[in-house]
Amino acid sequence: xxxxxxxxxxxxxxxxxxxxxxxxxxxxxxxxxxxxxxxxxxxxxxxxxxxxxxxxxxxxxxxxxxxxxxxxxxxxxxxxxxxxxxxxxxxxxxxxxxxxxxxxxxxxxxxxxxxxxxxxxx
Amino acid sequence: xxxxxxxxxxxxxxxxxxxxxxxxxxxxxxxxxxxxxxxxxxxxxxxxxxxxxxxxxxxxxxxxxxxxxxxxxxxxxxxxxxxxxxxxxxxxxxxxxxxxxxxxxxxxxxxxxxxxxxxxxx
DNA sequence: CCGCATCCCTTGGGATACTG
DNA sequence: CAGTATCCCAAGGGATGCGG
Numbered sequence: 664x665x666x667x668x669x670x671x672x673x674x675x676x677x678x679x680x681x682x683x684x685x686x687x688x689x690x691x692x693x694x695x696x697x698x699x700x701x702x703x704x705x706x707x708x709x710x711x712x713x714x715x716x717x718x719x720x721x722x723x724x725x726x727x728x729x730x731x732x733x734x735x736x737x738x739x740x741x742x743x744x745x746x747x748x749x750x751x752x753x754x755x756x757x758x759x760x761x762x763x764x765x766x767x768x769x770x771x772x773x774x775x776x777x778x779x780x781x782x783x784x785x
Numbered sequence: 786x787x788x789x790x791x792x793x794x795x796x797x798x799x800x801x802x803x804x805x806x807x808x809x810x811x812x813x814x815x816x817x818x819x820x821x822x823x824x825x826x827x828x829x830x831x832x833x834x835x836x837x838x839x840x841x842x843x844x845x846x847x848x849x850x851x852x853x854x855x856x857x858x859x860x861x862x863x864x865x866x867x868x869x870x871x872x873x874x875x876x877x878x879x880x881x882x883x884x885x886x887x888x889x890x891x892x893x894x895x896x897x898x899x900x901x902x903x904x905x906x907x
Numbered sequence: 908c909c910g911c912a913t914c915c916c917t918t919g920g921g922a923t924a925c926t927g
Numbered sequence: 928c929a930g931t932a933t934c935c936c937a938a939g940g941g942a943t944g945c946g947g
Binding site for chain 1: 851889
């Protein structure tokens with residue numbers, strides 16, 4: 664344990680592992696970052712920005728992120744229907760952390776790449 | 786793009802996505818956190834703490850983390866062989882960020898869980 | 908003890924077509 | 928337009944046994 668967190672448990676018994684598995688999922692991170700950048704995005708815009716994501720995965724991730732309280736979904740009953748996604752206040756807090764992390768990775772990716780090369784992988 | 790990072794690219798063209806895919810992998814995170822906590826760990830200890838990980842995945846993640854420069858592997862040619870893993874200086878920097886994130890998730894997991902319940906999932 | 912090699916299996920996820 | 932439903936595939940990952 665680190666202070667009070669015990670990762671030495673399966674996800675069912677460790678909320679942190681559980682929460683983390685959603686929040687640090689690759690696709691979810693990208694979704695959150697783009698929502699942070701644009702504030703509001705519709706399904707197909709999101710799909711365009713989160714390059715390579717499929718319909719299925721996008722809608723699945725959006726549902727989970729909504730359930731966990733990171734994002735908000737608003738549907739306007741027009742024809743054709745219009746749906747908008749945006750961060751909640753909670754989600755915004757998390758995105759700030761993600762941005763910090765992303766910035767760090769950007770700054771250090773050259774180092775990582777150099778390491779890989781030297782190591783012989785890739 | 787956020788400043789200068791363009792996530793709107795496949796991982797091959799976006800180093801950040803690439804680096805992130807290693808660094809924010811679920812198993813890798815747990816490995817790094819435990820190494821941060823104990824400073825030095827041997828293979829089987831690691832396997833014990835990173836609950837649920839298999840031989841195969843553990844050794845694969847260790848190799849990648851080493852290649853990317855987060856950890857260091859030292860093999861002592863005894864019989865039977867002894868191998869120790871520890872963070873590099875670079876890895877330590879990253880773990881500090883992870884710890885911050887983990888702390889945040891710990892603090893907020895009740896909120897997330899409550900959200901989920903209210904949402905009806907799970 | 909470390910960790911590779913094997914085998915097998917599950918399941919995440921891609922592509923596409925379709926509907927409210 | 929926003930998603931669901933379907934089908935299908937590749938690959939990640941678990942368990943185990945062996946070898947250095």
